[in-house]
Amino acid sequence: xxEEAYNSSSEMxxxxxxxxxxxxxxxxxxxxLYSHKFHFLKPHLSDLSLQxxxxxxxxxxxxxxxxxxxxxxxxxxxxxxxxLRLLVTTSIGTDHIDLRECRRRGIQVTSAGAIFxxxxxxxxxxxLIDGMRKISAADRWLRTQNRHNTPWHLFPLGSKLSGKQxxxxxxxxxxxxxxxxxxxFGCIISYNSKHKKTTVSYPFYPTVVELATNCGVLVLCCExxxxxxxxxxxxxxxxxxxGGFIVNIGRGGLIDEKELVKCLMEGxxxxxxxxxxxxxPRVPQELFEMNNVxxxxxxxxxxxxxxxxxxxxxxxxxxxxxSNKPLISPVTLPE
Amino acid sequence: xxxxxxxxxxxxxxxxxxxxxKRFKLFRVWDYPNxxxxxxxxxxxxxxxxxSSSAGADAALIEALPKLEIVSxxxxxVDKIDQEKCREKGIRVTNTPDVLTDEVADLTIGxxxxxxRRICECDRYVRSGQWKHGNYKxxxxxxxKTxxxxxxxxxxxxxxxxxxxxxxxxxxxxxxxxxxxxxxxxxxxxxxxxNCDILVVACAxxxxxxxxxxxxxxxxxxxxxxxxNIGRGKHVDEPELVSALVEGxxxxxxxxxxxxxPAVPEELxxxxxxxxxxxxxxxxxxxxxxxxxxxLGNLEAHFLGKPLLTPLV
Numbered sequence: 001x002x003e004e005a006y007n008s009s010s011e012m013x014x015x016x017x018x019x020x021x022x023x024x025x026x027x028x029x030x031x032x033l034y035s036h037k038f039h040f041l042k043p044h045l046s047d048l049s050l051q052x053x054x055x056x057x058x059x060x061x062x063x064x065x066x067x068x069x070x071x072x073x074x075x076x077x078x079x080x081x082x083x084l085r086l087l088v089t090t091s092i093g094t095d096h097i098d099l100r101e102c103r104r105r106g107i108q109v110t111s112a113g114a115i116f117x118x119x120x121x122x123x124x125x126x127x128l129i130d131g132m133r134k135i136s137a138a139d140r141w142l143r144t145q146n147r148h149n150t151p152w153h154l155f156p157l158g159s160k161l162s163g164k165q166x167x168x169x170x171x172x173x174x175x176x177x178x179x180x181x182x183x184x185f186g187c188i189i190s191y192n193s194k195h196k197k198t199t200v201s202y203p204f205y206p207t208v209v210e211l212a213t214n215c216g217v218l219v220l221c222c223e224x225x226x227x228x229x230x231x232x233x234x235x236x237x238x239x240x241x242x243g244g245f246i247v248n249i250g251r252g253g254l255i256d257e258k259e260l261v262k263c264l265m266e267g268x269x270x271x272x273x274x275x276x277x278x279x280x281p282r283v284p285q286e287l288f289e290m291n292n293v294x295x296x297x298x299x300x301x302x303x304x305x306x307x308x309x310x311x312x313x314x315x316x317x318x319x320x321x322x323s324n325k326p327l328i329s330p331v332t333l334p335e
Numbered sequence: 336x337x338x339x340x341x342x343x344x345x346x347x348x349x350x351x352x353x354x355x356x357k358r359f360k361l362f363r364v365w366d367y368p369n370x371x372x373x374x375x376x377x378x379x380x381x382x383x384x385x386x387s388s389s390a391g392a393d394a395a396l397i398e399a400l401p402k403l404e405i406v407s408x409x410x411x412x413v414d415k416i417d418q419e420k421c422r423e424k425g426i427r428v429t430n431t432p433d434v435l436t437d438e439v440a441d442l443t444i445g446x447x448x449x450x451x452r453r454i455c456e457c458d459r460y461v462r463s464g465q466w467k468h469g470n471y472k473x474x475x476x477x478x479x480k481t482x483x484x485x486x487x488x489x490x491x492x493x494x495x496x497x498x499x500x501x502x503x504x505x506x507x508x509x510x511x512x513x514x515x516x517x518x519x520x521x522x523x524x525x526x527x528x529x530n531c532d533i534l535v536v537a538c539a540x541x542x543x544x545x546x547x548x549x550x551x552x553x554x555x556x557x558x559x560x561x562x563x564n565i566g567r568g569k570h571v572d573e574p575e576l577v578s579a580l581v582e583g584x585x586x587x588x589x590x591x592x593x594x595x596x597p598a599v600p601e602e603l604x605x606x607x608x609x610x611x612x613x614x615x616x617x618x619x620x621x622x623x624x625x626x627x628x629x630x631l632g633n634l635e636a637h638f639l640g641k642p643l644l645t646p647l648v
Contacts, residue, residue, distance in 0.1 A: 025470065118478040122501065126454050126477075129445030133619070135612065139455040142611045143604050152597050152613040153346035160621040162437035184500040185441060281466040288462045294454065295461040297471050303452070305476040 015039040022068025024090040030311040075101040095224040103333035110317040113329030115309040116301035121177035123300035127273025133158040162186040167215035170222025212239035224251035252278040340380030345387030351627035391415025414540035428648035429633040434625040435617035440493035446589035451475040483531030486538025528555035540567035568594040
């Protein structure tokens with residue numbers, strides 16, 4: 001019976017199969033655009049486990065996966081698909097994928113590439129200005145306390161951004177876009193990255209602690225991997241200092257979140273603008289009482305414009321793969 | 336100079352108030368039951384007025400202070416000072432230009448981002464626990480959007496420079512076209528509004544620019560357009576703005592100033608497509624201190640017979 005279902009659905013369509021894991025947020029927009037080109041298999045609509053779902057759909061015929069950034073594509077998942085050759089994630093981040101296993105198996109991986117860089121950089125600057133100038137705090141104050149006619153001169157002063165030393169952790173595409181935006185504000189940019197970039201004139205610091213010692217602001221723009229997990233720890237935060245501000249638009253795991261909360265409560269750092277957290281959507285309750293933090297629900301890339309681009313890039317990579325053309329946004333896999 | 340009377344007519348940062356108190360004989364307008372009728376001994380001593388963005392020196396006050404020699408404003412905008420009257424009576428007027436230019440421009444970009452990317456709403460979304468039940472909706476990209484600036488003075492140019500970092504095409508309206516400007520000029524505010532995504536008010540408040548943002552301009556900006564006001568509340572016909580927002584004829588507004596501060600139209604509190612700020616354009620410790628030093632420096636220069644630092648009159 002399972003064989004019949006496979007035969008009728010697959011052969012009727014004759015379309016290449018794409019296993020959808022998650023599903024990605026953009027799938028509802030992507031599906032209508034590409035359902036005439038691909039046969040999307042949707043385990044999320046089934047009560048079955050992934051293993052059982054795949055038994056109905058003849059795993060050896062599945063060459064591609066489309067996944068969301070919160071679906072863990074482990075070696076076990078990959079093992080279920082012996083003929084898998086392509087993994088398309090709708091995110092820039094690939095920390096949810098066992099990239100080593102993909103490399104070992106010869107599976108190509110594509111991400112969202114550069115399409116979000118501008119929106120994510122915009123968010124980094126938004127969180128930074130909001131934190132320094134207390135924009136969300138002021139809007140909140142005006143909508144609540146001011147209705148009791150609290151005089152405006154009693155609202156606390158913010159901190160000047162122009163001329164601040166800003167340290168960028170990870171000077172990749174997004175880091176460069178952030179730097180580009182902050183330069184006209186008169187911010188002085190320096191950075192830490194895995195390797196010094198010869199094409200860039202910003203001062204390089206070989207460790208994040210040295211970067212933090214010499215800056216008043218840190219903007220985290222690097223990917224999350226074994227080397228960068230908890231790269232922002234207590235030592236870094238103490239080096240940044242009491243007036244220091246941290247912006248995180250990378251991954252929650254870049255910061256030791258418990259330490260961050262402690263440092264904020266003790267006044268060891270000035271404030272933070274956070275779009276990502278270690279256990280989303282859970283956010284440490286202590287942050288809700290603070291006026292020197294601004295919190296965002298992992299929304300850095302979630303604009304109407306990015307959404308449309310996300311569908312095009314994901315669909316475009318699938319099309320390229322199945323027509324033997326070069327992939328649009330392939331990810332370099334680690335050794 | 337401790338015998339020189341200085342009348343403080345608006346609220347200023349504690350540092351400035353303390354320094355004025357230390358250096359001069361300070362009178363605070365809010366200490367009087369009827370500010371329109373100051374005691375005659377005080378009136379006789381007052382040779383300077385220190386104002387702010389919310390209070391200045393109108394004709395009545397100037398007439399009431401026969402010994403007045405200088406009005407020093409703790410702001411760059413002097414729309415609350417009757418400059419003509421001051422000129423007539425030989426009273427000097429100073430303000431605080433340049434020291435707050437970057438600050439106001441920084442806030443303007445922050446306000447645009449907060450509005451388009453719904454930063455305040457997202458912060459509320461997380462703090463109220465709603466994120467546990469689903470993601471926040473799609474917001475609007477800022478990079479690449481056309482920014483139209485009314486008034487290409489110091490602040491307008493500083494805003495343009497920052498917006499260029501986001502690849503935003505810049506256009507502007509001002510009384511006369513700036514020959515050396517690389518930005519696109521429109522001869523009317525309506526045309527500017529029709530051709531930009533984000534309209535920023537960055538000019539001085541004068542009789543000509545009162546309600547420069549009216550129904551026609553708001554409609555030209557439209558349901559996908561955004562208004563940012565970091566000028567003065569009276570640049571905008573506020574009831575018109577409110578009805579446009581409530582009716583969906585305008586995409587959204589970021590407002591640092593209001594027609595009758597500290598009053599904010601109630602209807603705005605219920606909207607998610609507005610960002611409301613309590614006039615914080617220059618509100619950082621660093622900048623307010625620099626502004627305060629400029630006020631003190633101007634007063635000192637005047638009373639020591641030296642050239643004023645930043646005179647307008």
